Amino acid sequence: MSIRIETVTKHFGRYPALNNVSTEIESGELIALLGPSGSGKTTLLRVIAGLEFPDSADGRVFFGDREVTNLSAYKRRAGFVFQHYALFNHMNVFENIAFALRVLPRSKRPPESAIRDRVETLLGAVQLDGYERRLPSQLSGGQRQRVAFARALAIEPEVLLLDEPFGALDAKVRKELRRWLRDFHQRLGLTTIFVTHDQEEAFEVADRVVLIDKGTIQQTGTPAEVRQSPANTFVTEFLDLTPEAVTRG
Amino acid sequence: MAGASTIRLESQRPRKATSDPLAIKMVLTTVTFLFFALFLFLPLVVVFQEAFEKGVGVFLATFRDPFTLHAIGLTLLIAGIAVPMNTAFGLAAAWSVTRYRFPGRSFLITLIDLPLWVSPVIGGLIYVLVFGAQGWLGPWLREHDIRIIFAVPGMVLATLFVTFPFVARGLIPLMQAQGMKEEEAALTLGANGWQIFWRITLPKIKWGLLYGVILCNARAMGEFGAVSVVSGHIRGQTNTMPLHIEILYNEYQVAAAFAVASLLALLALLTLLIKSYAEWRAEQQLKNIP
Numbered sequence: 001m002s003i004r005i006e007t008v009t010k011h012f013g014r015y016p017a018l019n020n021v022s023t024e025i026e027s028g029e030l031i032a033l034l035g036p037s038g039s040g041k042t043t044l045l046r047v048i049a050g051l052e053f054p055d056s057a058d059g060r061v062f063f064g065d066r067e068v069t070n071l072s073a074y075k076r077r078a079g080f081v082f083q084h085y086a087l088f089n090h091m092n093v094f095e096n097i098a099f100a101l102r103v104l105p106r107s108k109r110p111p112e113s114a115i116r117d118r119v120e121t122l123l124g125a126v127q128l129d130g131y132e133r134r135l136p137s138q139l140s141g142g143q144r145q146r147v148a149f150a151r152a153l154a155i156e157p158e159v160l161l162l163d164e165p166f167g168a169l170d171a172k173v174r175k176e177l178r179r180w181l182r183d184f185h186q187r188l189g190l191t192t193i194f195v196t197h198d199q200e201e202a203f204e205v206a207d208r209v210v211l212i213d214k215g216t217i218q219q220t221g222t223p224a225e226v227r228q229s230p231a232n233t234f235v236t237e238f239l240d241l242t243p244e245a246v247t248r249g
Numbered sequence: 250m251a252g253a254s255t256i257r258l259e260s261q262r263p264r265k266a267t268s269d270p271l272a273i274k275m276v277l278t279t280v281t282f283l284f285f286a287l288f289l290f291l292p293l294v295v296v297f298q299e300a301f302e303k304g305v306g307v308f309l310a311t312f313r314d315p316f317t318l319h320a321i322g323l324t325l326l327i328a329g330i331a332v333p334m335n336t337a338f339g340l341a342a343a344w345s346v347t348r349y350r351f352p353g354r355s356f357l358i359t360l361i362d363l364p365l366w367v368s369p370v371i372g373g374l375i376y377v378l379v380f381g382a383q384g385w386l387g388p389w390l391r392e393h394d395i396r397i398i399f400a401v402p403g404m405v406l407a408t409l410f411v412t413f414p415f416v417a418r419g420l421i422p423l424m425q426a427q428g429m430k431e432e433e434a435a436l437t438l439g440a441n442g443w444q445i446f447w448r449i450t451l452p453k454i455k456w457g458l459l460y461g462v463i464l465c466n467a468r469a470m471g472e473f474g475a476v477s478v479v480s481g482h483i484r485g486q487t488n489t490m491p492l493h494i495e496i497l498y499n500e501y502q503v504a505a506a507f508a509v510a511s512l513l514a515l516l517a518l519l520t521l522l523i524k525s526y527a528e529w530r531a532e533q534q535l536k537n538i539p
Contacts, residue, residue: 049437050437051433051436051437072436073433073436073437074436074437074438074439074440074441075439076437077437077439078437079437080433080434080437082430082433082434084430086430086431086433086434087431087434088431088434088435088449089431089453089534090452090453090534099435099438099440099448100438100439100440103435103438103439103440103441103444103448104439151434151438152437152438154438155437155438155439
């Protein structure tokens with residue numbers, strides 16, 4: 001599903017987190033929102049998810065042709081993976097993943113056997129077969145991350161939103177998971193947007209990169225485009241593309 | 250190398266910069282224990298000793314007295330109304346001040362504490378001023394034949410006032426520490442507000458909630474001052490256990506007074522036990538946040 005964002009502005013108190021942001025994401029793309037901390041990239045992701053709402057009526061969000069600006073997150077149904085996973089600590093892995101199915105209205109709720117099948121399939125997809133009875137506190141960071149993925153996929157989303165998906169993991173696991181995310185994205189064909197402050201991660205994984213600073217989109221393009229013709233000094237400096245750095249590199 | 254060994258010689262044991270000399274530690278600990286024994290433990294022993302001084306027969310006879318039974322029943326009734334209501338109020342208050350940002354929020358947090366630093370007598374008096382015969386609503390209430398002061402409704406109101414802070418105060422720091430990422434996650438998974446509360450928030454805060462409820466209950470059953478002002482002390486009608494104890498004692502029925510008091514003391518001990526357990530579980534729950 002494609003996503004369109006039109007002139008979204010968002011303040012927290014007086015602090016402007018997003019300033020007149022517009023962008024379009026095509027169906028099936030893997031997009032990185034890249035910028036320094038406090039740039040507004042996470043706020044933009046949360047606006048897309050329906051966890052934050054634009055300040056004024058000018059700001060609009062579309063999923064495909066459908067306007068979702070005023071839909072709450074629970075009706076928007078975008079899969080969201082939180083930075084620190086936000087797993088339900090009092091539920092085991094099975095119940096975490098089954099949660100989205102259990103809260104469906106009775107008429108739409110699948111029978112217990114179907115829930116079990118679905119959870120098993122999702123656990124298989126994230127290579128965690130046999131972990132059903134574990135509690136989140138008994139898992140490693142990378143395993144928690146994958147449970148969070150499986151849980152988000154349980155709603156069969158058409159959009160997957162990831163907030164610093166590898167932020168809390170050590171360098172080695174990060175590298176592995178990058179490749180895994182790339183493969184995963186290709187297999188599922190979902191529109192995927194992930195937030196990162198790590199340019200290497202963004203450039204290696206994403207089809208296109210959206211560079212954000214001070215609540216404004218500075219440049220949008222494929223990794224090659226951005227590297228070859230940075231739009232302004234922010235992009236040049238953030239990506240360390242100054243002539244000295246390039247010759248050094 | 251030489252320097253390192255000199256340092257080790259100078260201080261035989263590792264010592265924290267903030268730790269006090271042994272003598273001060275011992276003095277402070279002894280003072281604390283003495284104070285505890287003298288002002289808390291000894292009175293508790295006396296309560297039970299006095300209660301049984303004239304034998305188990307007198308002790309048990311106290312609890313066959315209809316006025317005593319009524320006082321116990323009324324205490325249970327008032328706590329039975331006030332505690333669930335303040336559990337609901339406390340949850341609502343904790344929810345709104347930790348989940349929303351609105352003007353007057355910090356004022357509201359301060360206001361929640363008000364009953365703790367206002368004398369309970371004032372807590373009772375404000376209701377007399379509002380609902381009493383000479384109060385603002387007095388004439389209207391008399392016309393409609395509604396009795397609030399010197400009747401059970403007034404006692405419930407006074408109890409609500411003094412026990413208001415406990416649930417909210419138990420929950421606010423806990424909910425602030427836990428944040429609301431899990432609730433947001435549930436929202437993106439399609440859960441509505443009701444489902445989020447029952448399936449996510451309540452399990453997260455249940456021990457903190459129990460802690461608040463148990464303290465609220467102890468105060469509701471033990472409250473003397475505020476309830477005394479609005480009660481009117483009508484035996485068999487508006488007498489709760491603490492008020493009944495006072496009446497018995499003033500009538501020189503010392504053994505009976507202490508027998509009822511021992512029941513309240515038992516409640517306090519039980520509260521302490523459950524409270525410690527709930528506190529411990531709430532801490533475990535906070536530690537479990539990865």
